[in-house]
């Protein structure tokens with residue numbers, strides 16, 4: 184068996200020493216970072232240890248993510264989960280990644296939600312389950328432009344194809360880039376972990392910034408939101424630069440085929456780049472595009488149904504459910520966000536009550552979100568006045584059509600509310616996936632399940648077809664009204680058939696399958712040149728990104744061999760070239776081949 188660096192150094196050793204081939208840059212904080220990991224007490228380093236927010240059953244530990252036991256993952260996102268079952272989750276990203284990080288020993292880096300003065304500090308790690316969390320105080324000066332501005336007032340509406348909601352500013356873009364740079368430099372401490380997995384639109388250019396810092400590990404990106412058609416992206420300032428930077432990732436993950444095709448269409452239109460078999464080739468190397476439809480942990484959801492609620496939450500849930508005793512109700516759970524289509528849903532409900540008075544109530548839970556963004560303040564007012572109008576038109580002293588809660592609930596409390604509701608109404612104008620749709624299904628009683636009314640523009644509609652959910656156009660309140668009516672009258676047999684089919688899908692591709700699938704694709708994504716094609720250079724495997732370095736080395740070696748040994752000065756000069764090109768190649772290769780590939784000896788390629 185031959186490892187690539189063995190072959191590399193055998194060639195050079197034949198002449199002299201290989202000075203500094205495996206040199207590491209000792210000026211930065213990698214040792215301190217490693218030391219922190221070593222110092223975590225062992226009981227915190229185990230599943231279900233004191234640092235774990237949820238206890239993990241031992242049979243679950245052998246799940247697919249953990250099969251990547253030797254793979255050290257760094258997850259980076261703007262928001263980090265609270266890791267406290269009594270605290271509500273904010274959005275799908277946090278809900279999705281919390282169980283993944285807890286179980287697979289990842290380091291999760293993100294915002295602390297506090298701002299700092301921009302001073303760069305070594306990563307501080309807090310254990311959580313088998314993983315670690317590092318919360319960064321993002322620079323205060325750039326935070327409004329980064330979060331409220333470019334991320335949530337420019338990119339967010341563009342990604343959801345809502346151009347009228349967009350505002351643009353060059354300064355915001357600069358803050359966005361600088362904040363990404365700050366995060367990249369913080370993450371540099373973790374540069375010797377194996378792969379970097381970046382999440383969501385706040386961090387589109389992070390891969391390029393990691394690259395510029397010299398981090399050579401595979402870096403992937405997963406987009407939780409939709410990706411729109413090219414004409415939407417064109418409205419984003421500096422879209423060419425931004426899109427170019429996304430090609431520095433090795434793997435780009437999308438929720439649906441539609442998102443992936445839209446992304447490819449932009450590359451074709453603006454860069455003349457074709458995507459072939461899901462691969463885009465640029466001068467850097469290859470970027471792979473793949474769909475990874477995000478899921479949930481249905482087992483954990485079942486546990487939520489059985490878990491005790493805190494007394495305060497128990498009281499909140501019971502008093503809400505009292506309102507619906509003996510009558511039917513539908514449930515909607517959304518961040519208070521204009522992409523969620525809550526206003527249109529309320530209007531649909533209004534139309535339903537005009538034709539079927541008092542037939543069904545709606546429980547709308549909509550915790551405030553991004554409340555410092557103007558568009559969100561206005562939307563909250565619009566939704567609340569629409570609800571008041573419906574309640575005034577259809578309500579009586581004893582019956583209120585819409586119960587509205589502007590506060591957050593824990594996952595365990597939501598699970599109980601989903602279970603009690605006859606209809607789940609998930610009608611976003613656009614959504615990456617929408618995990619509420621899957622959570623609603625997972626919480627149902629198999630013997631008497633409720634019915635899901637689902638927007639055809641949610642990513643979940645690529646998973647659930649019209650024989651399973653009732654698919655609607657969320658822009659048309661009359662379609663929503665008809666679907667809620669149909670759902671509330673649906674016979675038991677049909678409800679069970681539809682539900683079983685959705686549940687089978689949820690169980691067959693859980694959040695853990697999603698994560699394992701992504702990470703294993705990312706892990707292999709940098710190896711793009713098969714051994715037999717590369718072997719003619721005589722040195723084994725590498726990947727396309729490192730190909731030019733390899734060729735430089737091979738050229739220097741050939742030149743060295745061609746020099747007459749009697750010409751000492753020329754021979755030494757040629758050797759210096761071999762040495763420097765060998766050093767340039769060595770560092771990125773060391774990691775790859777030390778970790779993953781023990782290769783067959785060259786003879787076996789014959």
Ligand code: F6P
Nearest residue numbers: 262273274275276277383407553
């Ligand atoms: O899931 C999409 C997403 O934008 C996440 O990136 C984000 O964490 C979540 O919605 C909630 O938004 P925010 O973090 O701005 O509250």
